[in-house]
Amino acid sequence: MATFDAVFVGSGINALVGAALLARDGWGVCVLERNDVAGGCIRTSHDLTLPGFTHEVLASWHPLFTGSAAYGELKDELDRRGVSYVNTDLPTGSAFPDGSAAFITGSLEGNVAEFDRLAPDDGAAWERQFNAFMANADLSFGILSTELWSGSGLALGRKALRRLGRRGLLELTGTTLLSCRDWVVGTFASEAAHGVLAPWVLHTGLGPDQASSGFMTQVIAAALQLGGMPVPVGGGVRLVEALAAIVTDAGGEVRLGADVKRILVAGGRATGVRLADGDVVAARRAVVAGVTPTQLYGALLDRSEVPAAVAEAAARFRYGRAEMQIHVALDEPPRWRGPEAERLRRCPIVHVTPGLDGVSRAVNEAERGLLPAEATIVCGQPTVLDPSRAPAGKSLLWLQLQELPQGPLKGDAAGELDTGDGTWTEELREAYADRIVGRLGAAIENLGAATLKRVALSPVELEALNPNLVGGDIYGGSCALDQNLLWRPLAAAPGHETAVAGLWHIGASTHPGPGLGAGSGYLVAKRLTRPPLTGRLLARLPGRA
Numbered sequence: 161m162a163t164f165d166a167v168f169v170g171s172g173i174n175a176l177v178g179a180a181l182l183a184r185d186g187w188g189v190c191v192l193e194r195n196d197v198a199g200g201c202i203r204t205s206h207d208l209t210l211p212g213f214t215h216e217v218l219a220s221w222h223p224l225f226t227g228s229a230a231y232g233e234l235k236d237e238l239d240r241r242g243v244s245y246v247n248t249d250l251p252t253g254s255a256f257p258d259g260s261a262a263f264i265t266g267s268l269e270g271n272v273a274e275f276d277r278l279a280p281d282d283g284a285a286w287e288r289q290f291n292a293f294m295a296n297a298d299l300s301f302g303i304l305s306t307e308l309w310s311g312s313g314l315a316l317g318r319k320a321l322r323r324l325g326r327r328g329l330l331e332l333t334g335t336t337l338l339s340c341r342d343w344v345v346g347t348f349a350s351e352a353a354h355g356v357l358a359p360w361v362l363h364t365g366l367g368p369d370q371a372s373s374g375f376m377t378q379v380i381a382a383a384l385q386l387g388g389m390p391v392p393v394g395g396g397v398r399l400v401e402a403l404a405a406i407v408t409d410a411g412g413e414v415r416l417g418a419d420v421k422r423i424l425v426a427g428g429r430a431t432g433v434r435l436a437d438g439d440v441v442a443a444r445r446a447v448v449a450g451v452t453p454t455q456l457y458g459a460l461l462d463r464s465e466v467p468a469a470v471a472e473a474a475a476r477f478r479y480g481r482a483e484m485q486i487h488v489a490l491d492e493p494p495r496w497r498g499p500e501a502e503r504l505r506r507c508p509i510v511h512v513t514p515g516l517d518g519v520s521r522a523v524n525e526a527e528r529g530l531l532p533a534e535a536t537i538v539c540g541q542p543t544v545l546d547p548s549r550a551p552a553g554k555s556l557l558w559l560q561l562q563e564l565p566q567g568p569l570k571g572d573a574a575g576e577l578d579t580g581d582g583t584w585t586e587e588l589r590e591a592y593a594d595r596i597v598g599r600l601g602a603a604i605e606n607l608g609a610a611t612l613k614r615v616a617l618s619p620v621e622l623e624a625l626n627p628n629l630v631g632g633d634i635y636g637g638s639c640a641l642d643q644n645l646l647w648r649p650l651a652a653a654p655g656h657e658t659a660v661a662g663l664w665h666i667g668a669s670t671h672p673g674p675g676l677g678a679g680s681g682y683l684v685a686k687r688l689t690r691p692p693l694t695g696r697l698l699a700r701l702p703g704r705a
């Protein structure tokens with residue numbers, strides 16, 4: 161029986177970062193992945209469409225990773241192992257049905273000029289909102305990078321109170337509850353400004369009318385200007401391989417085809433895991449599970465190890481809207497229509513959208529079980545940043561549709577497609593993809609003629625690739641306020657510590673939620689390698705560093 165200091169269940173970004181940090185600290189680490197590739201939602205494929213095309217099957221854009229504390233700490237080691245990022249000064253834009261477009265650039269001056277173009281005074285409004293956000297950016301980003309259910313969370317609250325006073329703190333907390341709609345409409349006059357910001361709220365797992373989506377939109381607006389839209393040259397596989405190499409170079413193991421079926425507990429403490437083939441991997445100090453609460457509390461732990469309140473809360477854990485991916489190999493770069501064709505061509509992510517109300521309508525239709533009539537098309541153009549992803553002269557598109565129903569389909573808001581018994585069939589998937597590609601063809605004039613091959617993945621197929629994507633929810637559980645921040649994953653089991661000693665919960669279902677920021681893996685690794693209390697108290701004595 162193999163024994164390690166720490167055993168990780170799953171090889172998502174949080175597990176790989178957590179394992180790499182522990183391995184660097186001298187821990188013996190084992191990462192167990194059920195698939196035959198590591199990386200979870202980072203899944204680079206060289207054979208999805210045609211030879212020579214490198215597709216990010218799932219996650220593609222790395223601003224959360226390059227802006228993370230984990231990258232800050234691991235950058236030198238990743239650089240040494242060949243991970244290199246490319247970026248842009250024009251991260252995103254929205255293409256509207258009338259042929260107009262709006263953009264967010266990578267500089268304050270660029271955004272002031274662009275928003276002024278959209279409406280007089282909207283440039284000044286951008287500058288005001290950016291400066292106001294930055295004045296408390298340490299608090300806002302702190303909420304998303306601190307273990308909130310802990311002394312550090314309390315310390316963050318005290319810092320905010322000292323700086324802002326009671327009234328100021330109340331006011332700031334109130335504004336974090338705003339919806340995206342209320343924030344953008346209250347801040348900018350131009351509908352195009354609303355339409356370039358609102359689609360981004362989908363990338364936080366929310367809709368534009370939900371509480372706290374205004375705060376998330378502000379975080380994203382600042383992050384786009386400050387961080388751009390970096391991607392790793394050659395695809396996310398480079399990052400996965402480098403993180404795995406940090407683990408294995410330190411003597412650890414990343415085992416593929418290792419499906420964990422049970423977390424073993426003795427005397428109230430996690431002692432290891434049992435795999436589907438019966439093999440046991442023992443853990444001396446920690447078992448770290450990068451899975452959903454549904455799997456952790458409903459399948460991996462024996463029912464007798466789970467407090468009743470936690471089991472009940474886990475059974476009630478809600479999953480968010482489903483998603484579909486469409487990948488297109490193109491014979492030549494896309495040619496956008498309209499007066500902004502040149503800037504749209506240079507943008508790695510273009511949202512094809514009617515604007516704020518269009519996003520709101522499509523989200524609402526999806527929430528009601530319907531295929532949206534006019535979905536927001538997230539049109540990713542990775543070759544703009546990394547030409548190595550396609551053969552010379554060719555190109556590819558990464559299309560994402562984030563407004564699909566969780567659970568059985570009840571119908572089609574456009575009244576065109578037959579959703580049958582409510583399940584995703586191959587026929588329905590392709591018919592829906594036809595609708596999307598048809599609409600995109602109105603914005604990209606050569607889309608039809610240049611398409612060499614198209615591959616669509618329905619919500620069911622996404623879940624088959626990764627069981628954490630329940631029902632095709634790419635964010636590991638609804639990010640509605642009652643399941644986010646202090647309340648993620650469960651109010652009955654907040655944070656990352658669990659009721660079982662030595663068992664830690666990480667991944668998108670836990671704070672700070674989904675994305676490639678690796679926040680939960682980082683927080684747990686830091687917690688595990690924190691010196692004991694006496695050491696920390698001694699370090700605070702005068703004269704000690």
Ligand SMILES: Cc1cc2nc3c(=O)[nH]c(=O)nc-3n(C[C@H](O)[C@H](O)[C@H](O)COP(=O)(O)OP(=O)(O)OC[C@H]3O[C@@H](n4cnc5c(N)ncnc54)[C@H](O)[C@@H]3O)c2cc1C
Pocket residue numbers: 169170171172173174175192193194195198199200201202217218219220221222223224225418419420421450451483485622625626627628629634635636666667668669673674675676677
């Ligand atoms: C289609 C898509 C597009 C996205 N785009 C972006 C993007 O561009 N940028 C961004 O920042 N974020 C994006 N996200 C979100 C982001 O990728 C995820 O939130 C994040 O990668 C989740 O990481 P994780 O650590 O929770 O692990 P996951 O990526 O969920 O990986 C978990 C791994 O654990 C394995 N596993 C589960 N159970 C077991 C078990 N019992 N035994 C062994 N192995 C197990 C799974 O097979 C999987 O490989 C996207 C997600 C998806 C699905």
